[in-house]
Amino acid sequence: MPLLEITNLAKHLGSGEETFTLRVPHFSVERGVELVLTGESGSGKTTLLNLICGIIAADEGSITLDATDITKLSEAQRDRFRAERIGVVYQTFNLLQGFTAKENVMLGAAFGKHTSNTAKRAEELLARLGLADRMNRKPRELSVGQQQRVAVARALVAAPILLLADEPTANVDAANAARVMDELRALAKEQGSTLVVITHDDAVKQMFPYSQAIRDLVA
Template identity: 45%
Template structure:
């Protein structure tokens, strides 16, 4: 029996700037199962990043509901939302979002410390960096690492608290093709071996082919869905 990890019902998002209202998402319904790898594609401005930001609890919905592992997060207060997000979501940003004054191992430790998992945090961070091939870069600052290495640190950080859901916003967007392939290999290996749910926003259809399902977003709606390595 499959287990629903993410469910969105009638999801809308409108941004208001003075008298101007911009409807970015216009009624999104979707369900993603445990262990499923879903890629989201679509033109710039179609609402892809807004959608995953809502699914991750990084922004509030205008209307509709979002369930993470059966919990309705749509109207939670910030404290409860932060707690659930810390337990369920590992988020990977296109721009890495590492803390520039902290070493690689310290960056990976941050979510562990914030979630009260201080016992063994250094050992866990070390093991994750070894798993992403950075055992010789533990004490390097982000500025001393290549883009691909920084993104691997970001992947390790996202995995630190062992969340069941990994969400990645254009994780290869700032990388060359070789580094991008390495990061995607790492993400896919993780989801296949641990049954984590993986959602990746990407412009690269070759990366999207890896997914179990591909959703195409256009004008704030899911325009099309394909599976089994098909492309649009």
């Protein structure tokens, strides 16, 4: 059974005359694979990511993740499910400016199952990502590459079964992009997370054994 399976998904977007519907007849991702979803701007990449995360609700169809159809869950249940099972690395990192690097990472496990060792795990991940001496710095005191690594640590801190990365290299240079992707893949593999990277960067696409174009998914 695939880890993620989308069937007959439809999401109506926009309002008034400017409406369109994102339709995904079928899409599945096996457990433990590394996959790249590619697509141009406006192809629906981010909408699909938000649907899988449960940030927005589907209008039709089903999204089954780890044997749970999240379209059947209430919003609060989807929030809880996301907190415990899904990690996301955003293109703009989405770090909270008032929190230190370590606190930002700890926030990744703040709303799911209560665990007492979050701080220790955050420290381990940051050290692993070369930020041992930057843990107590605020995001604005970090370089762009360092902020990206904090975002990676935050996505991994709750040991999610699915790790989603939305254009993770869009805001970093080539050297940092390669480093981030290597670290992301290594850490995901280590903790058994399935990795889905959404990108339009061909260089990133080349790093992965499997890729799928969004335009082939949507109807």
